[in-house]
Amino acid sequence: DQQVKQNSPSLSVQEGRISILNCDYTNSMFDYFLWYKKYPAEGPTFLISISSIKDKNEDGRFTVFLNKSAKHLSLHIVPSQPGDSAVYFCAASAANYGQNFVFGPGTRLSVLP
Amino acid sequence: ETGVTQSPTHLIKTRGQQVTLRCSSQSGHNTVSWYQQALGQGPQFIFQYYREEENGRGNFPPRFSGLQFPNYSSELNVNALELDDSALYLCASSPRPGLAGVTDTQYFGPGTRLTVL
Numbered sequence: 128d129q130q131v132k133q134n135s136p137s138l139s140v141q142e143g144r145i146s147i148l149n150c151d152y153t154n155s156m157f158d159y160f161l162w163y164k165k166y167p168a169e170g171p172t173f174l175i176s177i178s179s180i181k182d183k184n185e186d187g188r189f190t191v192f193l194n195k196s197a198k199h200l201s202l203h204i205v206p207s208q209p210g211d212s213a214v215y216f217c218a219a220s221a222a223n224y225g226q227n228f229v230f231g232p233g234t235r236l237s238v239l240p
Numbered sequence: 241e242t243g244v245t246q247s248p249t250h251l252i253k254t255r256g257q258q259v260t261l262r263c264s265s266q267s268g269h270n271t272v273s274w275y276q277q278a279l280g281q282g283p284q285f286i287f288q289y290y291r292e293e294e295n296g297r298g299n300f301p302p303r304f305s306g307l308q309f310p311n312y313s314s315e316l317n318v319n320a321l322e323l324d325d326s327a328l329y330l331c332a333s334s335p336r337p338g339l340a341g342v343t344d345t346q347y348f349g350p351g352t353r354l355t356v357l
Binding site: 227 | 244273275280281282283284285288296298330332345346347348349350351
């Protein structure tokens, strides 16, 4: 039973365009969400997070949107760069779960020059 | 500031053997979590250690055990290895364990790739 889903295993985007990565969750107790980026042979690197009291958080080229009623969040990367090519993981946690983050299966983003 | 380090990088074991993986947390972090990432999947939470005590556990059998030392470094031990234990094992550190209403970002090491034959 996957509590965090990323239904697109892969995504290809042209350099300079917008990349949109989607994530859905089923557990309504989740109240904190993160995106991690992972390059081959490296551990996941924290990218951006959002608390359930917000619906948007922005950090440079990266924006995360949260739609609590739909249990859906998305990561927007604008403009996309070739260096953004990596696997992106969505993760969720609940305050009562402590640091038990539940990860999605990941989406492989390829930004084409 | 030193990041999270893990050793060894790669390891090959046979079924039934035991393995110990090691992790040094990021400077200033007292909480360590361990994850298992199977091929094509996201990391799955194994357990967390805070101040040398287990502070939460995922859905893994007791043959997965851990330790945290006074310097906050940690070990993951797996007994009676099975073929399905083949995975990337990730260690993550954070400044503190989850508190009510507070969640901290975790910082990951590069992982140990375990292959069980």
